[in-house]
Structure formats: C-alpha cells, structure tokens
Amino acid sequence: MGRRSDHSRDELLALVLDTAEKIVEQEGIAALTARRVSKEIGYSVGTIYNLFDNLDDLSLHVKARTLDALYAHIRAVPMGQDVEQDFLALNAAYFDFLSGNPNTWGSILERVGADGRPLPDWYLAKVALPFSVVAETMLPLFGPDGRDRADYAAHTLWCGVHGIAVMAMEDSLEVVGNHSAREMADFLILNFLRGLRAAKA
Amino acid sequence: MGRRSDHSRDELLALVLDTAEKIVEQEGIAALTARRVSKEIGYSVGTIYNLFDNLDDLSLHVKARTLDALYAHIRAVPMGQDVEQDFLALNAAYFDFLSGNPNTWGSILERVGADGRPLPDWYLAKVALPFSVVAETMLPLFGPDGRDRADYAAHTLWCGVHGIAVMAMEDSLEVVGNHSAREMADFLILNFLRGLRAAKA
DNA sequence: TTTTTATATTGAACAATGTTCATTTCCGCA
DNA sequence: TGCGGAAATGAACATTGTTCAATATAAAAA
Structure with a gap:
C-alpha cells in the first residue's frame, strides 16, 4: 500500500x-x-x-503529555492560604494525580531509556513547570528578596515528596508499609516547613 | 563440549x-x-x-550485592552523637557510597524489570536493612516508648533523601541544578528534625 | 582397567524486539 | 491524462531472552 x-x-x-x-x-x-x-x-x-525518531522519542512525547496533564492538574488547585495549607493542597493534588495515572506517571519517575543521551530542552522545560508552582508556593516564607532560598527549599522539599512517591509506587518494596504515602508526604512537608520557621525565629 | x-x-x-x-x-x-x-x-x-532463573534473577542478585555493600558502608559510620550529627554522618556515608557506585546503586533506585512480579523475600530483607539503621538513629528523639513514631519519621525522612538522590542521578533533569545533592539532603534532614523538635516543645 | 551412569555444558533454534530503506502506491497538480 | 514527489509499506538485519535435545566428560560401578 x-x-x-x-x-x-x-x-x-x-x-x-x-x-x-x-x-x-x-x-x-x-x-x-x-x-x-x-x-x-x-x-x-x-x-x-x-x-x-525512535521508540525513545515516542515514549518521551507520551511522558510530555503526562507532564502537561499534571501541570494542568496542580494549576487548578486553589491557592492563597498560608504556606502550610497551600503545600498540603498541592500534595493532595499530586497524589490524586498519581493514583489516577500510576503507569504514565510511573514511567516518568523511572529514569530509563535514552541510553545516557541528554533529554531535549523542550522536555526539560515541561519537567520544570510543576516545580515552578512549588517554588511559588514557598515564596511567602522567604519574602520577595528570598527567591533563591525559596527556590532551594522548594526543590529540596519536592524532591523529598518525589522520593516518597517513588517508594509508594514500588509498593513491593514495602518501605512505605501500610502507611498512606500521601500522609507520609504531609508529615514530611509539615515538619520541614516547621523547621524552616523555627530557623527564622 | x-x-x-x-x-x-x-x-x-x-x-x-x-x-x-x-x-x-x-x-x-x-x-x-x-x-x-x-x-x-x-x-x-x-x-x-x-x-x-533468568536475567531478572541475575540482576537481582547483583543488586543484592550492592545492598550488602551499602549496609556494610553505613554500618561502619561512627554513631552516638546527637541525632542531628548522626543523621548528617549517615547522609555523608550514603552519598559517598552513591558517588562511588553510581551505576550499581542507580540500578537499584530504578524500579524496572520484574514485569510486575513481586520481589522475593530474601531481597526485600536486604532492602530493609539500611532502613533499620536510619530508624535506630531516629530513636533518641522519641524515646524508647516511641519506636513506632521514630520508625515512621525515619521512613519519611529517608524516602525524602532517596528522592533527592534519584533526582541527582538523573542530573539531566537539572532539578537539583548546580546545587550539591548532598547539601540538599543535609538541608532536608536538618529542617525536618528541627520541625520534629519544635513540635515537641 | 573398563563400563556405565549421571550431569554439566553446549549452541542451534525460536520468538520478539528496534530500526532501516528500497520499493510501491497513490494524492495533488499541471 | 499523466507525472513528480511523498507517504506508506514490509521484508530484512542485528540483537535480545530463553529453551532444550544433544553431547562430552567426570564420577561411580563393575
């Protein structure tokens, strides 16, 4: 044909x-x-x-769609409460998305394929978007002249939440056990933020 | 032949x-x-x-060796300072191991292979060992009757550190940026612990 | 020592994968 | 109507995991 x-x-x-x-x-x-x-x-x-170009390219585009969907999902979360409330809301939305799309999201959390070739810029930009929301949420704690430190704290915290999410997905590892990953992430967030506040006082 | x-x-x-x-x-x-x-x-x-049995089985045994090596590595860390110092020491040892064995350790952090088949018990036991060290380190903060809560906090925190490690390995994602992952993990640890302490007071 | 048995080792064979590219077929345009 | 260019094809190649009948040899028996 x-x-x-x-x-x-x-x-x-x-x-x-x-x-x-x-x-x-x-x-x-x-x-x-x-x-x-x-x-x-x-x-x-x-x-x-x-x-x-190849299968990696195709799967990268699938992942990109998932990133778009995640971004839309957490963008829809109402914000503007205090930092703690905002982060808990973000976290809830994140785990909500995760449980709704375990396989697509799981494929992103895996660091696989690409044989060591660097990821293309258009993809990296999509990865960065959800992080930017987190950074925005962190800002009130540091004030407008504390952008860099807020960014750093946001990245640190969200990598941490990410780690819990990864562990939760491989439930086989039983590291999370019978605890809810969502609650675990809440616990991490609240104590991290409390620690930040205590450091300022 | x-x-x-x-x-x-x-x-x-x-x-x-x-x-x-x-x-x-x-x-x-x-x-x-x-x-x-x-x-x-x-x-x-x-x-x-x-x-x-098959390639998965072989790679599982390779990973098991790496887990053994990690356990030995962090077991060798001198402990007994205050909780903060102990955790920072653990973290240093962890990232030390990670940078010395990026590929073997990376293969463990990936959740791949096994086609959804559950991991065998002898392997899960090896995964749990390093976590037990972390739980032990957390104990002084909760006292002898707070084992469960210490365990929970330890799991939460170490999943978080784990998340930073994963992100650091895929440096291509640039999420960690030019920050040192090790420092980032220190930052997470210190603030999480400070948060826990503040909650008690 | 010779014969037999048991088994460790082999490697050809099969199915499935990613990827390429010469060939074929057809759409759009003159 | 005919033609040029591009879309679509699918056979072909290299590699993969995995199996298993055949085989060569160590160990045991005679």
Whole structure:
C-alpha cells in the first residue's frame, strides 16, 4: 500500500500518541512497542518511524503529555492560604494525580531509556513547570528578596515528596508499609516547613 | 563440549556475579546481557541459565550485592552523637557510597524489570536493612516508648533523601541544578528534625 | 582397567524486539 | 491524462531472552 489520505499528518500524530498513551496507562511502559502501536492504528511499523525518531522519542512525547496533564492538574488547585495549607493542597493534588495515572506517571519517575543521551530542552522545560508552582508556593516564607532560598527549599522539599512517591509506587518494596504515602508526604512537608520557621525565629 | 571441571558450581556463581557486577558498574544495567556475561567468562549462554532463573534473577542478585555493600558502608559510620550529627554522618556515608557506585546503586533506585512480579523475600530483607539503621538513629528523639513514631519519621525522612538522590542521578533533569545533592539532603534532614523538635516543645 | 551412569555444558533454534530503506502506491497538480 | 514527489509499506538485519535435545566428560560401578 502507498500513500493514503485516511489521516493528515497531525491526525496521525495524535492517533499514535493517543494509542501509545492508552497502552502505557493500561499495561505499563514495557508494553509500548512499535509493532504494537502500528497494529492498533492499522498502519505498518515504518509509519511510526516516519513520525518519531525512535521508540525513545515516542515514549518521551507520551511522558510530555503526562507532564502537561499534571501541570494542568496542580494549576487548578486553589491557592492563597498560608504556606502550610497551600503545600498540603498541592500534595493532595499530586497524589490524586498519581493514583489516577500510576503507569504514565510511573514511567516518568523511572529514569530509563535514552541510553545516557541528554533529554531535549523542550522536555526539560515541561519537567520544570510543576516545580515552578512549588517554588511559588514557598515564596511567602522567604519574602520577595528570598527567591533563591525559596527556590532551594522548594526543590529540596519536592524532591523529598518525589522520593516518597517513588517508594509508594514500588509498593513491593514495602518501605512505605501500610502507611498512606500521601500522609507520609504531609508529615514530611509539615515538619520541614516547621523547621524552616523555627530557623527564622 | 560437555562437563568440565574448571570451576565448582560456587566458583562459577561467583565468577558470573563478579563479571555481571563489573559490567553494570562500568556500563550500566542496560549493558547486562546473558550473552555478554557468558562470553566474558568463557562459557556458553546456557550456563547462565543453569545458575539463574533468568536475567531478572541475575540482576537481582547483583543488586543484592550492592545492598550488602551499602549496609556494610553505613554500618561502619561512627554513631552516638546527637541525632542531628548522626543523621548528617549517615547522609555523608550514603552519598559517598552513591558517588562511588553510581551505576550499581542507580540500578537499584530504578524500579524496572520484574514485569510486575513481586520481589522475593530474601531481597526485600536486604532492602530493609539500611532502613533499620536510619530508624535506630531516629530513636533518641522519641524515646524508647516511641519506636513506632521514630520508625515512621525515619521512613519519611529517608524516602525524602532517596528522592533527592534519584533526582541527582538523573542530573539531566537539572532539578537539583548546580546545587550539591548532598547539601540538599543535609538541608532536608536538618529542617525536618528541627520541625520534629519544635513540635515537641 | 573398563563400563556405565549421571550431569554439566553446549549452541542451534525460536520468538520478539528496534530500526532501516528500497520499493510501491497513490494524492495533488499541471 | 499523466507525472513528480511523498507517504506508506514490509521484508530484512542485528540483537535480545530463553529453551532444550544433544553431547562430552567426570564420577561411580563393575
């Protein structure tokens, strides 16, 4: 078969991404293969490679969608309470998103693929966005001239929450045990912030 | 070729594990293939499968060795100062180990392989050991009747440190930026502990 | 010492993967 | 109507994990 007009290039791109996302969400990133996607959309393997450089590229675009969704999700959280309340709300939204998208989000937390090649800038920018929300939330604790220190504290804290999330996903490790990861993250947040406040006083 | 007497079964096991560990440390977990190991030790592929169930099983045993080494490393840290000092010492030892074994340790932090099959108990036990040291260190802050709460705090904190370590390993994400991950973890530890102390007072 | 038994070792074989690219087919345009 | 360029194909190649019948040899028996 040769050239078709079933879908425009953009439609095809969306079709592939939708399908890939569905596969990852339902069966995990390991189930994402070029042949599988091509079969599901009714095109041949080669078509996937007309649209993406390689499988890593495709999975990176799937991850990018998930990052977009996460950003939208935490952007929708009402803010403006005191710092503690804001962070707890952020955390709730984060774990809410995580439990709703365990496989797609899990594929991001894994540091896999890319064979050591650096991640492209457009992707790094998407990773940075959710962090920026956290940094914003931290700002009141340091005042407008404390941007750098607020940034640092925000990064530290959110890497910490991230660590709990990772552990929770590999429930097999039983590190989190029967505790709720969400509560654990709350506990980390509250004590970290209290520590920061105590340091100022 | 048939039966040989070059190595006993145990010698062969050690030979395979040594070789596999070397490969993972030098080139990362992705470079660990059955054929590669068999070639390096001068046996055929089949021999690997005489010794291990499959590749996952082999890599699990390599990871187990790394966990043993980490446990020994942090066990050697002198303890008994105040809680803050002890934790900072633990943290220093942890990041020291991490920077000395980035690939082997990184392969543990990744949650990969095992296709969703649960990890075997003997492996989970090895994962729990380093955590137990952390829990021990936390105990003085809660007193002898506060074991459970100390455990919980220790798990929370160390998952947090773990998150920073993961982020630091994927330096490509630039989340940690030019900050030292070690310092970041120190910062998290100190403020978390200060928060705990402030909550008691 | 010779024969037999048991088993450690082999490597060909199979299925599945990512990736390439010459070939084919068809859309759009003159 | 015919033509040029591009989209779509799928066979082909290299590599992977994994299996298992065949085989060579050490150990035991005769």
